[in-house]
Amino acid sequence: xxxxxxxxxxxxxxxxxxxxxxxxxxxxxxxxxxxxxxxxxxxxxxxxxxxxxxxxxxxxxxxxxxxxxxxxxxxxxxxxxxxxxxxxxxxxxxxxxxxxxxxxxxxxxxxxxxxxxxxxxxxxxxxxxxxxxxxxxxxxxxxxxxxxxxxxxxxxxxxxxxxxxxxxxxxxxxxxxxxxxxxxxxxxxxxxxxxxxxxxxxxxxxxxxxxxxxxxxxxxxxxxxxxxxxxxxxxxxxxxxxxxxxxxxxxxxxxxxxxxxxxxxxxxxxxxxxxxxxxxxxxxxxxxxxxxxxxxxxxxxxxxxxxxxxxxxxxxxxxxxxxxxxxxxxxxxxxxxxxxxxxxxxxxxxxxxx
Amino acid sequence: xxxxxxxxxxxxxxxxxxxxxxxxxxxxxxxxxxxxxxxxxxxxxxxxxxxxxxxxxxxxxxxxxxxxxxxxxxxxxxxxxxxxxxxxxxxxxxxxxxxxxxxxxxxxxxxxxxxxxxxxxxxxxxxxxxxxxxxxxxxxxxxxxxxxxxxxxxxxxxxxxxxxxxxxxxxxxxxxxxxxxxxxxxxxxxxxxxxxxxxxxxxxxxxxxxxxxxxxxxxxxxxxxxxxxxxxxxxxxxxxxxxxxxxxxxxxxxxxxxxxxxxxxxxxxxxxxxxxxxxxxxxxxxxxxxxxxxxxxxxxxxxxxxxxxxxxxxxxxxxxxxxxxxxxxxxxxxxxxxxxxxxxxxxxxxxxxx
Numbered sequence: 282x283x284x285x286x287x288x289x290x291x292x293x294x295x296x297x298x299x300x301x302x303x304x305x306x307x308x309x310x311x312x313x314x315x316x317x318x319x320x321x322x323x324x325x326x327x328x329x330x331x332x333x334x335x336x337x338x339x340x341x342x343x344x345x346x347x348x349x350x351x352x353x354x355x356x357x358x359x360x361x362x363x364x365x366x367x368x369x370x371x372x373x374x375x376x377x378x379x380x381x382x383x384x385x386x387x388x389x390x391x392x393x394x395x396x397x398x399x400x401x402x403x404x405x406x407x408x409x410x411x412x413x414x415x416x417x418x419x420x421x422x423x424x425x426x427x428x429x430x431x432x433x434x435x436x437x438x439x440x441x442x443x444x445x446x447x448x449x450x451x452x453x454x455x456x457x458x459x460x461x462x463x464x465x466x467x468x469x470x471x472x473x474x475x476x477x478x479x480x481x482x483x484x485x486x487x488x489x490x491x492x493x494x495x496x497x498x499x500x501x502x503x504x505x506x507x508x509x510x511x512x513x514x515x516x517x518x519x520x521x522x523x524x525x526x527x528x529x530x531x532x533x534x535x536x537x538x539x540x541x542x543x544x545x546x547x548x549x550x551x552x553x554x555x556x557x558x559x560x561x562x563x564x565x566x567x568x569x570x571x572x573x574x575x576x577x578x579x580x581x582x583x584x585x586x587x588x589x590x591x592x593x594x595x596x597x598x599x600x601x602x603x604x605x606x607x608x609x610x611x612x613x614x615x616x617x618x619x620x621x622x623x624x625x626x627x628x629x630x631x632x633x634x635x
Numbered sequence: 636x637x638x639x640x641x642x643x644x645x646x647x648x649x650x651x652x653x654x655x656x657x658x659x660x661x662x663x664x665x666x667x668x669x670x671x672x673x674x675x676x677x678x679x680x681x682x683x684x685x686x687x688x689x690x691x692x693x694x695x696x697x698x699x700x701x702x703x704x705x706x707x708x709x710x711x712x713x714x715x716x717x718x719x720x721x722x723x724x725x726x727x728x729x730x731x732x733x734x735x736x737x738x739x740x741x742x743x744x745x746x747x748x749x750x751x752x753x754x755x756x757x758x759x760x761x762x763x764x765x766x767x768x769x770x771x772x773x774x775x776x777x778x779x780x781x782x783x784x785x786x787x788x789x790x791x792x793x794x795x796x797x798x799x800x801x802x803x804x805x806x807x808x809x810x811x812x813x814x815x816x817x818x819x820x821x822x823x824x825x826x827x828x829x830x831x832x833x834x835x836x837x838x839x840x841x842x843x844x845x846x847x848x849x850x851x852x853x854x855x856x857x858x859x860x861x862x863x864x865x866x867x868x869x870x871x872x873x874x875x876x877x878x879x880x881x882x883x884x885x886x887x888x889x890x891x892x893x894x895x896x897x898x899x900x901x902x903x904x905x906x907x908x909x910x911x912x913x914x915x916x917x918x919x920x921x922x923x924x925x926x927x928x929x930x931x932x933x934x935x936x937x938x939x940x941x942x943x944x945x946x947x948x949x950x951x952x953x954x955x956x957x958x959x960x961x962x963x964x965x966x967x968x969x970x971x972x973x974x975x976x977x978x979x980x981x982x983x984x985x986x987x988x989x
Contacts (some may be wrong), residue, residue: 458862461850473826491825500815501855503935586860587863
């Protein structure tokens, strides 16, 4: 049985479409009987169908942050020039996910949801773009964190289809440290007695675990300087605890535990080298897109050097470090200096012949 | 009622003495009726009583790691030249601690143990050295992490008594980020239903929480490169999980939860500026010791820059960064390149007139 969660509704997420792909076989062997992708689009697809930009979502994220922060006139992701398609990842609570699996998907609700991989998302996105919009070539694929994992997966899996790519704050092959980081996040949730093996009746049953999960994000998601310089003041908070209780904790406690766990499992195992028997150089060597790799300077778990080591293996790629004391969660556009950097690099990339 | 825990015994910790200081009033208002400090000494106090080195202990640590790794002929902490006194911090399981509070201390056992501050440890150490050994001046105070907090406390509280000081991988004023880091560690333990508000009957009741606590240390205690380069192989392990299950988890699961929480509370609130109404510059300005500040290059929660900002406020201080991919837990001396750096800097410091 699926459960109700008001966070994952149009009321909180505005306009988006549910596009059905029908039965969808997953790489790990499971099946989603009726995969629904939640898709938000901005702008108009041109007649040549060559002005499409795919935006992929991160752990806990939806199209909302892109709509509110990244996309709009004056930004690189400009709906007046491009047809911007944000596809919510499987399991994020808007697309088919453990908590909302009902009707044809009832059999995979909650703890019975099958394992999903980054490759499943990318295959589903490719099918969606081709079948639903007739898009065969993307002007740009861009995403942060798990969205960067999906971006790399596109570069390696569909090299002829991606003209430009911009992975932000995320790597092609997840690192052992990041696996352990995500493991700690997972355990914060699953250790809550209210989690009940994934068969809770409301996300509120797991609020303690979700709050501890937020507490780990507080440590790893920001930088030491974010806290020392009290950058949360710029977000309108007057105390550290006020920021935690008024921003970071409620951000996560409204979410569905099984949905987060579905994404976490995927995140931990993101690895384009699965296509090449573990050979990361061979996998990244397949890339044909003009790529700009965009690490965030203070990122604690997707550190700059991990991006640099993949840069060396990726043809047609350059790297630009985004200066941001916020660390990984700078992705939210928390300080006014963040997005202008992203826009400049994406604009340069879009202005590059490809 | 105190509880039995075989880890905190001579069988596991070798020789140490329990020295009673009698009733000890704490800064937070509590009282330890009969404070016992567990003390391990190496070498001989000279007639002038001016060759004493005080070594302070870190979170979860005891004198054992110093005896086994840092102290000995050929090391800077050479018992043939110095009288090295390692004082186990209050709450570490060997000195008076929640789990071992019995006899005169029965009333403060387990969850009833009073709050202890870094300043309490340092006052107790000063009393111990003066009353028990007649030591009024220390050739060196050295410690890592919480031991660095105690070292700074000595520099600020007893400036005339410390000739040299070497805080390793720890700061004089704990940072907001590190407060949150320790909060996550605490919550991993207290969220275990077996913790029972601190009134468990065995640390084994809290093994899940202690294991999750170890899991957070895996993320923050080492560096991203430690995991990527699989430096655990150098410690004799053949897999990442083998290292976690054979080293990091058992390291913590034998320990007492309340003891760890007593230390964690102290760690979170380490701050020499308590002596000067919050003015860190004024506090550190009191230092008279020749000081060498020793951050570890890859430390994720006591990062180098936090040491540098305190260096600027500390007279008579220099800084040398210890190169170690292990990160904070490099303190354990996990790679053969660590201790030679420590020895060289401590030796230079000891060779400096002071």
